[in-house]
Amino acid sequence: MSADSNPMALYEQLRAQGDAVREIKAQKGNKADVDAAVQLLLKMKADYKQLTGQDYQAGRPPTDAVMNDEDHDDGDDQVDPWNVSTSSAKGVDYDKLIVRFGSSKIDQELVDRIARLTGKTPHRFLRRGIFFSHRDMHQILDAYEKQKSFYLYTGRGPSSEAMHVGHLIPFIFTKWLQDVFDVPLVIQMTDDEKYLWKDLSLEDCHRYAVENARDIIACGFDLDKTFIFSDLEYMGASPSFYRNVVKVQKHVTFNQVKGIFGFTDSDCIGKISFPAIQAAPSFSNSFPQIFGDRIDVQCLIPCAIDQDPYFRMTRDVAPRIGYLKPALLHSTFFPALQGAQTKMSASDANSSIFLTDTPKQIKNKVNKHAFSGGKDTVEEHRKFGGNPDVDVSFMYLTFFLEDDEQLEKIRQDYRSGALLTGELKKCLIETLQPMIAAHQERRKLVTDETVRQFMTPRKLRFNC
């Protein structure tokens, strides 16, 4: 089939010509060359539109489930593993993200089913749509109903010693899943990734991995059911893990990671091959000490939605190497103190509440930096009411205040103007201070020996 009648072929031509144009422009080519290259590109775009009825979009081939999600603007929302931003004060439009990523909404039916199967009240993150999207969760539950268990996999990129409260979200929820489903859990610390992406030494990245593991353990995970591993250690401790990495690496091309992650020719080969290392823990035989050589134990990955590109790639590869696709539960982002346009970032001290903050620091940060949905004066506020939808303090309360009725009352009172911004902030401060203090207490009790135990490859308790 010639490109005249083959959308994919024409798409590939356009991609290549687009690269050529960008290169010529980047290198400040002379005007005639730029014009000629652009003319050709425009002509090819017109051909493409005529053939497919659609506008050509970089990174969105006419077919191919793996690549159809990236480089696509929904308003100004940008969501990938390295960037999250939006122009809306309410934060990213998650309903649109579900459509774009091709995942499924966590609806009331699914929440009810989890409640029914586990016999537990659904976690507030489920009740409040903080975990809002999934892939194949019904498949996990179908199997679970038939006494066929699964395992959990989540992770963290240890880019510094400092973790903030936003980092806790997947771990708080994963701990709950572990408790209510009674399943084993593996937690990947991607210290190799941080070394590849950041200007840090291997030694520092590994040290951060161990320090962060301490905070993760302080979330209360069950030693008998939890294995925490650093890539820099576990890769060198498990031929089975490396075998799965190589299997994935054989079945993903540079074109694919370029489409999914936006890598360029100037990226180092470590970044280019890294996605396979985040993919491999999705397959149970990467952990022979837990699952032997079984490949039939499905994996469920709770993570923030920005990590989904890794697992779309993983799900695309899985059947081609004879493995089960991992299922996913996606959370929204934890907003920065300054507003929901970006997520909380450890590299900006004022945007974050750190797990090491004192009660005083928490109070000051919330009072000084938390973006308010209130009115400018008390009078106006009393008259017109505040807007909890853009108020960061209220958003944080939806994450951390357990009592649904109390939260709803705060929402209504804030909207009506009965509750002032200062009072709302006080409410948040009084929720965060004991929560963080308790975390700090638990962390103190995590000894080096405990960390070592969690990070030692070993058998876990697993009923299946």
Place this chain on the structure above:
Amino acid sequence: MSADSNPMALYEQLRAQGDAVREIKAQKGNKADVDAAVQLLLKMKADYKQLTGQDYQAGRPPTDAVMNDEDHDDGDDQVDPWNVSTSSAKGVDYDKLIVRFGSSKIDQELVDRIARLTGKTPHRFLRRGIFFSHRDMHQILDAYEKQKSFYLYTGRGPSSEAMHVGHLIPFIFTKWLQDVFDVPLVIQMTDDEKYLWKDLSLEDCHRYAVENARDIIACGFDLDKTFIFSDLEYMGASPSFYRNVVKVQKHVTFNQVKGIFGFTDSDCIGKISFPAIQAAPSFSNSFPQIFGDRIDVQCLIPCAIDQDPYFRMTRDVAPRIGYLKPALLHSTFFPALQGAQTKMSASDANSSIFLTDTPKQIKNKVNKHAFSGGKDTVEEHRKFGGNPDVDVSFMYLTFFLEDDEQLEKIRQDYRSGALLTGELKKCLIETLQPMIAAHQERRKLVTDETVRQFMTPRKLRFNC
């Protein structure tokens, strides 16, 4: 600086536009598009020539020491890790290769120096220019003179159970080096590479690695000084090895491996990152069981010249990650029975003498397939003499016949016509048959336990 006056910028444009043209052609774009793209390319090439005074060549940027060796035609010689071919019956022009690769010739002075330092007669591969090129060998010897030792690293890609006599060349020579210098040796079996490049399962590649190790051990390596490792095993057994892999991966871009190895966007990410895995054993702290955390033990790599691209890359990266550059000794190729235009290949049974061949098979193959430099009739041969320079049987004798005088007599007699082709072949057959039989005998004595011992990470004898 605009591309009009910047050779590198123009080179990058040309590269991108070249990719675009290839893509459009590959996808069978319509004629007008192809023409437009090609016209632009030609114009840019003319600009490039005007600016640099040189013809544009893909993969040869105007500057950049790492990339200036590939995709370069010297006559018809092609030499890279996956292809070796030439149009000359004498084989590749190795003097030109030295210039192209920027290595140094192994001259008589170096051979004499090795003899003086070790107190041994130089190996026939050195006496006869079979190991013909080096990098930094004088540095190795300078240090050795000052009682500072080094270690040897060589390897094999196990693509099948069958090894042929050509595969033995680096191992025969490496064993000699190990004996005369009394140094430790690591041998990498790149089973992961073969999985990535070939249509083979991981299990088969690993099995071939172990089977090939048996043949390598049969060359007589000293268990106390030799560690043989499969990547699929050792990567999962040594965090130190993986750390060095990641270090190299951080310091090499896709652009670089594209220039050095000719990778494309359609290659899998495993191939793209693999060169780091072949690089890592060049650094002594990849083997803490042997060298602890020392990084000051220099590495000497005996290998066929087609492996040099991996180590040019390694030498480029080494100082940037704080390591010593490995030194190299390069061998010529072992020619196919059909002639020196290509090297012996395990995938063509008739081009190779296998280590498993019977005396009868050896006799038949040499008689039937070995390309002859003799004349068509006995009368002509007696009158005009034969040409040993293109005669494969004679070439093989230069590899395997130890006696220099006997070899020289054969050469002269063949050239004069005193020795007939049949007689020359008989001479080779009588050299190969006992050599291969002895190898087979030694191989039989290599037990599973012996293989296991060689392949177990452990301390080696090392005086330094």
